[in-house]
Amino acid sequence: MSELQKLASPREDYAYAFLDSYAKRELRRRMLKAIAIPGYQVPYASRELPIARGWGTGGLQVTLALVGPESVVKVIDQGADDSVNAANLRRFIARMSGAQTTTDTLKATLLQSRHRIPEEVMGEGQALVLQVPDPEPLRAVQSDSSKSHQMHADADYGQMWLVLYEQLVRYRQVLHGASYPSLVNGRYVISPSPIPRWDTPKLHQAAHLTLLSAGREKRLYAVPPYTDVYPLEFEDVPFQVEDQREWADQHTGARHKFMNEMPQPEGGAAYEISDTGFLEKLAAQQRGQASTIGSTYYDDQGNFYHNGYLKPPVQPED
């Protein structure tokens, strides 16, 4: 080896955590802006990654800009750690960063998720990165992004209320599914990932930081810790989470957690807790094995941990 070679650093095909430092710097600046203006969609350049676009590259860029060798990373898709795309993203993050990985929400410092927020209450110092396909809550009423940008600037959300009202008139109830439009910090309406309505209240006054990032659409936004998040609702027609009160997990018998409904050959359905990390710990505890389960957003009777935030459902009038 020549003297010159000894002086040079060894060849590395990619930067630490894949993104070059300019990309990381840009992302970190955009994240700071997003945290400073809760719910505001911050445009960013969005680099191509060795993962297909639309498969979590927005969340992945945020994760790669935050991850360090000391991080403990959890990745879920539909609540499951072993879902094929979650496994692939986790494998990539670990390979590029050397970070530890976990399936335990309580142990994770950095949690990337598609479509779910875990059942156990996340705490200060934890960051939740949500993958977002469409960051624009106004898309259904205004597809031109320069116009919807103006509407956000003016807090012009009248058309969103109108959509809710029309649903009420036609169907006697609000019909937004996942990604229920919500007002952050009393200012910006966001499209929350698409997480189910069950998870939307978990963003309100949360102890953890939530970053939402859309790679294709090149926008990221944040719900900082201890920020108000309220789903759009009329005073007399309260927001409702999915009604799964009658469903019990087939393995543990647990209720009042978000469930997967699995059609059965004979016509009925079986139910299973969607958060596999939580389910695993619950099952281990029932088998008498040691496992530390944190407090959950919804208790065993289905009460949400912020008293009075969720109101009892109002039955549609005939």
Added chain:
Amino acid sequence: MYVAAKGGENAIQQSERLFHALKGEITRELIHEIMNTLPYLVDRVMGEGSLYAPELAAMAIAQAGGDLYEAVLLLRAYRSTQPRLAYAEPVRPETMITVRRISAAFKDIPGGQVLGPSLDYSHRILNLDLLDGMDSLDPPADPSAHNGSAEMGTSANGSSPSANAAARVYPLVADWQRGQGLLKPTAEAQPRHGADIPDVTRDPVLFPAPREHRLQALARADTGGVLALGYASMRGYGLIHPTVNELRLAHAEVNVQHPMTGEIFSAGRVRVSQAEVATTGGSKDQPGLTLGFAATLGWNEVKLIAGATLDMEMSQPNPHPAHTEEFVMYHTEPVEASGFCIHFKLPHYVTFASSLDNLRRVISTFYAGEAAQPSSLDAMRQASP
């Protein structure tokens, strides 16, 4: 510590192994075969990948088993990590080594119509002889060898057209039109450093986009996507008939400044192509011709004619909804469009469950105790945003 979460991990690795097992082996010879025998395929991938690297593009094509969207993604994902070492000098069409330059706007133009390499006037007949046992295909016969027609350009030995060599410089058709007062004179361009030019791969995209973003997006755009939207404009949803003012295939020098000596030198040559379309039916407040322009790395004529037409459409005051800048730029992005399309293979059972919950509430509100009426439900599904 790395937690392998049960089945998913193993499944994805086996799936990738099976994909590679079902296609042939990749060798260095194969990569060079692809480069040499399929240059238009390599060009298309380089153009959409926006990285001029024939060997890497051929590698990407081979590695993806010929799946072009995968190949473009491979190239893009590599490109996105590469540092900017230098900014090249602008390439001027007059100084490119032009091998094909045609204009549909005039019978003849200064510098001449140069057909160059093209399949445009070939008979599209499969050469089945090769499959029937012939060792290799003869190239098409050289017509000048038989009739010695001066029109085609003959030299002493009868096979090389060098005696009737084409012009070295091809003046722009648009320059002639400017001289005739048919086109507005070009505004004097202020010299700019390359780093100051907006870059669609490094800047957030906002609308209205700077013209640089638009042209860069067209250069990187999906050939099929640009063709679909461009064809829609040409066929009847557009306002204007595109006349090909000038189409060029060329080799361009990549001239960069030496960091130490300050000398400008050529770092290599790249294949480039550009198309300019013109219309006489532009905006009312501008009496002259209106131009549309597109250029890309590699030779890709269909994409550029469609792209230049879209450029012209996007500049109109009230374009068709499918020809607005936002619509064109977002929906012709190959990596994003293909990625999002195939992402629907991913599980969506959480969001589906959330909608199903709504559906059941409506059923119980309107049809409690009776069987659901499918026709009414259809109406309800459509109403849900």
